[in-house]
Amino acid sequence: MLEELSKRVHRVTRQRRAVLQVMAEGRFLLTPGEVYERARGRCPRLGLTTVYRCMELFSQLGYVRRVHRDGDCSSYARSRKGHRHHVICSQCRRVAEVEGCDIGPMLRTAEEHTGFKIERHWLEFFGQCPSCRALAEGPGGA
């Protein structure tokens, strides 16, 4: 029993700290490989395998979230509690979080139309971030 419990204790290692710091400052979607590259700056002995294991762990702990896009299903974004959905820039992969979720009517329509009991949903937005928009519009504005 005590053994069982102690299994839940996660140790704070140099590797985990490095990965977490990279994710914490991350304003962009990052693949495990990209996290690896960046975290090696802080922890040179880091291995790619460890990054994969960190992403899995942090995902469960709610520190990061896996975000899916066309042709890329293994990138991660940092995630804070209470935040639910992500907005991703199609150009530069910048990520923003949106708190709350207001799709009740749509959800109910879906239940009525299909007869399913909906338990969970996934919602992601894609578009152009402010930086990319500014660049596109040029120095003079629109």
Place this chain on the structure above:
Amino acid sequence: MLEELSKRVHRVTRQRRAVLQVMAEGRFLLTPGEVYERARGRCPRLGLTTVYRCMELFSQLGYVRRVHRDGDCSSYARSRKGHRHHVICSQCRRVAEVEGCDIGPMLRTAEEHTGFKIERHWLEFFGQCPSCRALAEGPGGA
């Protein structure tokens, strides 16, 4: 120029017909491997590579849609025009389509909160389908 155009002509082959029939009757999410297994019944000389190519083609033509779940990003569901979002049974992978999309307010909130110009979104529902619910509740009803 004419050459360019002719590239868009798709030929109707036994393989494509078989794959399309499998997808058309499909009430379930299917991986390329599963499509392959089923379509071989209709077309024994079918190769897995061809299935992959069909899924890609049909995807572009809007006949099928790739559906993502936790731990599975390469399954496909049939898709009809006008239908946009899918409801997936977490137990049996049954799929239903929901026409229309009523998330305008949420989308606008997201734009205001983030400053992004949202161009596209992704919405998927997960839950329990009528069949699985009936089974769970037993023959006597709830």
Place this chain on the structure above:
DNA sequence: GTACTTGCAAATAATTTGCAAATAT
């Protein structure tokens, strides 16, 4: 007849696993 399509085998790429050594507590 011609251009598109196919199936095979090989190449590529991403992710996972086993395990001994290292390390946080």
Place this chain on the structure above:
DNA sequence: ATATTTGCAAATTATTTGCAAGTAC
């Protein structure tokens, strides 16, 4: 002191590609 964590190398798995032969039009 001990259970967890790590990094390496190998295994696994999914997907893509080159190309000659086959096929729809």
